[in-house]
Amino acid sequence: MANDAFNALAHPLRREIVERLSSGPATVGEVTRDFGVSKPTISRHLKTLEEAGVVSRVIAGRNHRLALQPDTLAEASGWIESQRRRWESLFDAVGEYLEERADQR
Amino acid sequence: MTDPSGDVVRIERTFEAPAEAVFDAWTSPEVMRRWWHAGPEWETPEAEVDLRVGGKVRVVMRASDGTEVEAQGEYTLIERPHRLEMTWAFSDDPSNTQQLIELAFWESEGATTVVMVNSGIATDERRDAQDYGWRGCFDELERALASS
Numbered sequence: 001m002a003n004d005a006f007n008a009l010a011h012p013l014r015r016e017i018v019e020r021l022s023s024g025p026a027t028v029g030e031v032t033r034d035f036g037v038s039k040p041t042i043s044r045h046l047k048t049l050e051e052a053g054v055v056s057r058v059i060a061g062r063n064h065r066l067a068l069q070p071d072t073l074a075e076a077s078g079w080i081e082s083q084r085r086r087w088e089s090l091f092d093a094v095g096e097y098l099e100e101r102a103d104q105r
Numbered sequence: 106m107t108d109p110s111g112d113v114v115r116i117e118r119t120f121e122a123p124a125e126a127v128f129d130a131w132t133s134p135e136v137m138r139r140w141w142h143a144g145p146e147w148e149t150p151e152a153e154v155d156l157r158v159g160g161k162v163r164v165v166m167r168a169s170d171g172t173e174v175e176a177q178g179e180y181t182l183i184e185r186p187h188r189l190e191m192t193w194a195f196s197d198d199p200s201n202t203q204q205l206i207e208l209a210f211w212e213s214e215g216a217t218t219v220v221m222v223n224s225g226i227a228t229d230e231r232r233d234a235q236d237y238g239w240r241g242c243f244d245e246l247e248r249a250l251a252s253s
Contacts, residue, residue: 084114087223091118093139094130098122
């Protein structure tokens with residue numbers, strides 16, 4: 001769900017991970033280099049991203065590769081666009097109402 | 106699609122009317138009832154506005170097939186005619202996100218510019234951590250989408 005994607009992105013560390021993965025799949029080590037936080041902390045953030053379907057993990061032996069799941073992000077983006085259209089129509093209603101009131105005067 | 110501050114939705118529009126009139130239009134049940142008239146097939150049979158802090162604002166929108174969407178919120182700040190804030194939620198939002206609507210009104214030479222910022226709120230988290238919330242998320246989202 002869109003909300004899960006937003007929650008997943010609601011932390012600077014997780015946004016940094018997404019940003020690094022935007023240039024292509026990478027290992028956990030590559031993606032979390034120089035973070036300066038403990039491994040359990042990194043694992044927790046990765047888990048949040050995976051559970052939301054923003055990031056997928058492929059395990060090949062000892063090598064864990066992470067990749068972005070563009071569909072999840074596209075869904076979240078589409079939801080935002082539908083919200084925008086809703087609010088634009090409220091602005092339209094405000095504009096029409098004001099015009100009619102001005103005409104009546 | 107978004108502005109650099111990363112708010113979920115930011116809309117700015119200028120109306121040829123004084124700030125008081127624009128502010129009052131925003132809090133008018135009549136405007137709420139017209140809201141979906143731009144979309145054919147829709148009507149808004151119910152609209153309620155209780156304009157005081159803690160007061161409710163609520164609309165029920167109905168499609169020709171009988172589908173109803175309810176939206177409601179609570180006013181959290183009322184400074185006529187400059188600022189208006191309310192919580193907001195749509196009944197058909199599967200994530201059941203509670204949102205925050207922030208409106209600012211600026212009058213200049215008889216015209217009033219309204220800026221609306223619609224963001225998601227998670228009340229406790231927002232209190233606990235300044236960087237929590239949707240602000241800042243959407244830039245990353247767009248960047249990720251653009252490059253994926």
